[in-house]
Amino acid sequence: MEYKNREYPQFAACGLNCGLCPRYYTEGQSRCPGCAGEGFSDVHPTCGVLSCCQRKGFEYCFECDEFPCKKYDLTNETDSFVSHMNKFRDMDKAKRIGMDIYKAELNEKIAILERLINDYNDNRRKGYFCLAVNLLELQDLRSIIKRLDCVDFSGATMKQKVSAAVELFDDVALQRGISIKLRK
Secondary structure: OOOOOOOOOOOOOOOOOHHHOHHHHOOOOOOOOOOOOOOHHHHOOOOHHHHHHHHHOOOOHHHOOOOOOHHHHHOOOOOOOHHHHHHHHHHHHHHHHOHHHHHHHHHHHHHHHHHHHHHOOOOOOHHHHHHHHHHOOHHHHHHHHHHHHOOOOOOOOHHHHHHHHHHHHHHHHHHHOOOOOOOO
8 A cells, every 4th residue: 555655754643753763763675764754655565553544634643533443452561562652642742732842852852862873872772772762751861861971981982882871771761660671
């Protein structure tokens, strides 16, 4: 099925933050362009939620009177794709504060993630940082980045930089009762 390209593919019709997903940052054929982004149909030939939204003329499911519908019964709390955990919370927030403000916040989270991937990735932490940025609140992320900016990393190895960043993220996540781990 061909989907109509969406203006902002970084936030999915179903509430996933595509701009914070590891597949959004993957190189090669398995890269996902975000929800109905350029080439989406090549990677995701079918998506019942997106099909339904586009058929009804909605950008996001929360615009529909039937939300949440049975299509959401397919994912649950045992799904290993942990970012599913916050989709209802994120859609509620987007609806409550408005899409312009939500997009600005998500864009800031995306910028933080891209910085982490560029500056603190030992080629094994992209998924960790994607998950951490997805699950933590923006004010926590700002605080972590501010603390990282205060560390003198001159002469530090990448392993030391990564270790410092992961320790900060794990500490904040523990304080918030959040686990930054994929479930199996």
